[in-house]
Amino acid sequence: MNLKDNFLNLDTWLRLLLIVLFFLARAVLLWVVNLIVAAQFLFVLVTGRKADNLDQVSIMLASYLVQIVDYQTFASDTAPWPLSDFPDDSRAPEPSSFIDGDDLND
Numbered sequence: 001m002n003l004k005d006n007f008l009n010l011d012t013w014l015r016l017l018l019i020v021l022f023f024l025a026r027a028v029l030l031w032v033v034n035l036i037v038a039a040q041f042l043f044v045l046v047t048g049r050k051a052d053n054l055d056q057v058s059i060m061l062a063s064y065l066v067q068i069v070d071y072q073t074f075a076s077d078t079a080p081w082p083l084s085d086f087p088d089d090s091r092a093p094e095p096s097s098f099i100d101g102d103d104l105n106d
Helices: 003-008 008-046 052-072
Strands: none
Touching: 008 052
């Protein structure tokens, strides 16, 4: 393809539109991640353990953010959810060894 064909390719312009829309979605999701970080910290501070439901949500959001960034950087041609399936990340949350307090006193 020549330069003119590249500039007139509607698929490329559609992708740019989607990149911008997912940029906005990513910005909102990062605020949500920050809220989860704060909530998880407060939960650990009060109870001494992690909130399992926040772990699962953070894993799902991380997978979705990777899906968005992969599309935006052309690492993937599959548009993120809701234009495709939501990423299925069945990772189990990792146990936290610092929560027992032993590492905090060293």
